[in-house]
Amino acid sequence: MRQDIYIEDLKQHVGKEVTLRGWLYTKRSSGKIQFLDLRDGTGICQCVVMKNQVDEATFGAYDKLTQESAFAATGTVQEAAKAPGGFELFTKSIEIISVAHEYPISPKEHGVEFLMEHRHLWLRSSRQHAIQKIRHEVVHAIRNFFDERGFNMLDAPILTPNAAEGTSTLFELEYFDEGKAYLTQSGQLYGEAGAMALGKVYVFGPTFRAEKSKTRRHLTEFWMVEPEVAFMDLAGDMELAEEFIEYIVQRVLKNRRKELDTLERDITKLENIKAPFPKLHYDEAAEILKNYWSEMNPDEKKERFASGHKEFIYGDDFGAPDEAVISGKFDKPVMVHHYPSAVKAFYMKRDPNEPDKALAMDMLAPEGYGEIIGGSQREDNYDLLLERIKSHDLPVEAFEWYLDLRKYGSVPHAGFGLGVERTVAWICGIEHVRETIPFPRTISRIWP
RNA sequence: UCCUGAGUAGCUCAGUUGGUUAGAGCAUCUGACUGUUAAUCAGAGGGUCGUAGGUUCAAGUCCUACCUCAGGAGCCA
Numbered sequence: 001m002r003q004d005i006y007i008e009d010l011k012q013h014v015g016k017e018v019t020l021r022g023w024l025y026t027k028r029s030s031g032k033i034q035f036l037d038l039r040d041g042t043g044i045c046q047c048v049v050m051k052n053q054v055d056e057a058t059f060g061a062y063d064k065l066t067q068e069s070a071f072a073a074t075g076t077v078q079e080a081a082k083a084p085g086g087f088e089l090f091t092k093s094i095e096i097i098s099v100a101h102e103y104p105i106s107p108k109e110h111g112v113e114f115l116m117e118h119r120h121l122w123l124r125s126s127r128q129h130a131i132q133k134i135r136h137e138v139v140h141a142i143r144n145f146f147d148e149r150g151f152n153m154l155d156a157p158i159l160t161p162n163a164a165e166g167t168s169t170l171f172e173l174e175y176f177d178e179g180k181a182y183l184t185q186s187g188q189l190y191g192e193a194g195a196m197a198l199g200k201v202y203v204f205g206p207t208f209r210a211e212k213s214k215t216r217r218h219l220t221e222f223w224m225v226e227p228e229v230a231f232m233d234l235a236g237d238m239e240l241a242e243e244f245i246e247y248i249v250q251r252v253l254k255n256r257r258k259e260l261d262t263l264e265r266d267i268t269k270l271e272n273i274k275a276p277f278p279k280l281h282y283d284e285a286a287e288i289l290k291n292y293w294s295e296m297n298p299d300e301k302k303e304r305f306a307s308g309h310k311e312f313i314y315g316d317d318f319g320a321p322d323e324a325v326i327s328g329k330f331d332k333p334v335m336v337h338h339y340p341s342a343v344k345a346f347y348m349k350r351d352p353n354e355p356d357k358a359l360a361m362d363m364l365a366p367e368g369y370g371e372i373i374g375g376s377q378r379e380d381n382y383d384l385l386l387e388r389i390k391s392h393d394l395p396v397e398a399f400e401w402y403l404d405l406r407k408y409g410s411v412p413h414a415g416f417g418l419g420v421e422r423t424v425a426w427i428c429g430i431e432h433v434r435e436t437i438p439f440p441r442t443i444s445r446i447w448p
Numbered sequence: 449u450c451c452u453g454a455g456u457a458g459c460u461c462a463g464u465u466g467g468u469u470a471g472a473g474c475a476u477c478u479g480a481c482u483g484u485u486a487a488u489c490a491g492a493g494g495g496u497c498g499u500a501g502g503u504u505c506a507a508g509u510c511c512u513a514c515c516u517c518a519g520g521a522g523c524c525a
Contacts, residue, residue, distance in 0.1 A: 030488085031481035050482070067475090084485070102458080107486045108474045109460055113517055169523075186525090211523055212449075224525065308451070308521040319522075362525095371525060419525030433525095444517075 007043035010077055010087040019074040020045055020089060021097070023124070024065050026107060034062045036091075037084070038073060039124070046080070046088040047073045054092060061094040067106075068124070070097035119439060120448045130259035131435055134252055135424045141251040142225050142418075145244055146202045151227060154194035154201040156187030162398035169211045171220075183208035186417060189347070189402050191228035192378060195413055196405055202227040212443055216432040217320070217370050219421060221441040228415035234359040234377040237414040238335050241363055241373050242275040244418070245333055249273040252427055265429040269367065272331055279335045282357065285326050286314050292325050317343035320370060327364040333372070337361040346388040348376040349412075361416070369426035375416020382406035 005018050022040030029035065032051040037044050051059050065071060075091035104118055105125065115122045122128055146153070159173075159181045175181035187203035194201035203226040210220065227240065249270050252260070260267060280288075289312040296304070301311075309321040317339065318326065327334050341350050341358040348358040363373035379385045385406055389399050396403075424436035434440035439448065 026486075028484045028487050029481085030484060033482040033484075035484050035487085037485090046485085048483080052482085080483095082483075082485075102476065104458070104475095106459060106475050111460070111518090114459070207525080209524070213521095213523065214518085215520065218524075222525065306451095310521085317523095320524090321521085374525065417525060422525055 007038070007040050007045045007085070010043075010045060010085070013077045014079055014087070015077065017074065017076050017092075018089070019072055020047070021072040022070070024067055024069045024071065024100075025126075026067065027062060027065065029062060034059070036062065036065065036071075036073070036094075038071070038089070041129075044084055044126070046083040046085075047075065047091045047094075048088055049091045049094070053090075054094075058091070058094045061096055064096060064099060065094075066100045067103040068100040068121075070100075071095060072097060116434070116440070116445060117447075123438060126262055128435065130256075130262040131424070131428050131430065132438065133259045134256050134263075134428055135420070135436055137252050137256045138248055138420065138424050138427065141248045142202075142204065142244075142420075144251075145247045146200075146225075146227060149200070151200040151202050152194070152198040154187075154191060154198070154203050156184065156190035156203045156205060158184050158205065160184045162395070169209050171208050171210050185209055186224065186226065188226050188228065188415065188417060191226050191415060192402070192405055192413065195228040195230045195415070196409065196411075200227070200229045214443055215320070216434075217422060217425075219433055219437065219440055219442055222433070222437070223420040224417050225420065226415060226417040228413065230411050230413045232377075232414045233412055234337060234361065234414060237375050237377060237416055238279060238337065238361055239275075241335065241361070241375060241416055241418075242277045242333070245277075245363065245373075245423075246273055246275045248423065249427060260428075263428050263430065265427075269331070269429075270427065273333070277332045277335055277363070278330050279337060280326070282336060282338045282340065285318070285336045286312070288326055288329060289318075289322055290314075315340050315342070323364050323370055324368050327366055327368065327370075331366055333366060334364045335361050336364065344376070346392045346394065347378050347385070349379045350384075359414075363416075365422065365426040367426065367429070369422060371419075372422045372426065373416050373418050375414065377412065377414040380406060380410045380412055382410065 004021065005013055007020060020038055020040060022038045025037040025039040025044055027034065027036045034049040036047040036049065038047050049059060049062065061071065072095040073089055073091050074093045075089040078088055078090050079086060080088040105121055123132065159175065161181060170185065171183040173181055184207055186207055187205060191201055191203040194203070205223065206221055207224045208221050211218070229236070229240070232240070250273070253267065253270055293311050310319065312318070312322055326336065337360065338351060338354065338357040339360045340356060341348065344358040344360050348360045351357045351359050359377035361375050362371050364370060365372045379388060382403060386396070386403060389396055421433040421436045425433045428436065430436070434442060
């Protein structure tokens with residue numbers, strides 16, 4: 001009996017006759033024996049065609065099938081140590097479904113611009129396929145983590161009337177007779193409203209930043225997951241964050257080993273990602289930077305300045321190169337907490353014991369992947385929050401609903417935001433976040 | 449916005465102190481090959497050197513402006 005099956009299930013069909021359907025990845029031939037690598041989305045299978053075993057039409061299919069042509073192959077599944085994946089199809093017949101035009105992405109290397117221009121096709125390549133499988137696993141792990149802990153998912157609006165942290169980086173649009181609307185930068189404020197209704201919530205969705213950032217860590221459209229929990233303080237926030245990251249990384253290790261192998265990821269670095277993570281007070285992190293600069297000789301200093309790294313001054317926020325110095329000291333993600341409140345967002349609560357510091361934390365990924373989490377305990381006092389909105393020159397009317405949360409049963413609460421693309425880039429060990437999202441939006445790309 | 453780098457065949461690149469007809473690999477096409485792994489081997493076709501000016505007997509190469517892309521800074525996840 002023949003049946004249609006997927007390549008990932010081949011091992012259950014050894015010795016049986018099956019039909020595989022998919023696309024031609026590559027082909028090789030030595031005259032009277034042909035090898036066609038069939039890709040079906042679940043894997044790649046080598047189809048072996050021998051001239052003296054098949055009819056003329058099937059043997060002739062090799063010449064007609066161009067790269068990425070669609071076809072069905074029927075034959076017997078065999079174990080084959082030399083075949084990619086360990087199995088091959090000893091092919092009896094081939095049915096051509098559609099012949100592809102000359103395919104632009106050849107097996108040799110290509111430049112970034114060319115690949116991005118063909119992103120819709122590039123996704124078929126094995127590395128891109130592996131990255132999307134891992135992204136899916138990460139998203140699944142995120143949802144499982146919160147669902148298992150009794151969190152309620154809360155969908156925040158994409159179209160919003162106001163900014164979370166200033167107005168310079170918003171995508172703006174006309175909203176009927178209501179004036180301007182903006183694409184959301186963060187669902188956090190809505191998450192806070194949700195936490196007061198449901199106790200524990202997480203917002204999960206796309207966010208938009210019109211910043212003109214052109215680095216391997218930035219996209220204008222990216223996905224963020226933002227848990228928010230009533231009655232949780234900063235310490236609880238950090239515990240939740242480290243448990244969360246451990247969960248995601250270990251899940252990918254368990255379920256996506258094959259894809260990590262495809263990406264040639266150093267697994268040992270990921271196996272090490274287990275809570276607790278190092279936690280540094282801002283002052284301790286500042287000390288690391290102070291020592292870093294004081295131990296440097298003048299030539300090295302000149303080099304650092306030339307690369308754009310400015311010498312750290314106590315009280316400043318950390319720049320990307322500073323973060324690299326701090327995270328470089330550890331082989332796990334590092335959490336830095338108690339940043340100066342002057343450099344942090346208006347909604348972050350100040351520490352009553354250190355009034356110049358915010359109850360805020362960032363998590364820096366290892367291996368130079370930068371900030372993957374930013375979080376804080378939120379200001380829960382109505383008067384202080386109102387004062388903060390005013391001192392940040394934000395329009396009070398726009399935040400009236402948000403201030404209501406402090407009017408009607410205000411409680412301590414905290415949360416954080418995790419950037420999905422930076423997390424996936426780190427786990428995959430790839431250079432740039434643009435490869436972690438199917439259709440990246442950057443400052444100079446809105447196509448395809 | 450600022451700093452740095454790059455635009456040469458469909459793709460990835462080489463091209464010397466300026467010098468005659470601009471090269472290679474892959475892809476495409478033709479042929480050979482019964483166990484290939486980015487198969488191999490032999491052959492063929494394929495170019496307004498990013499755009500516009502300028503210097504020169506002579507410009508892919510030098511100069512100016514502009515365009516596009518990439519990496520980084522700032523800001524952030």
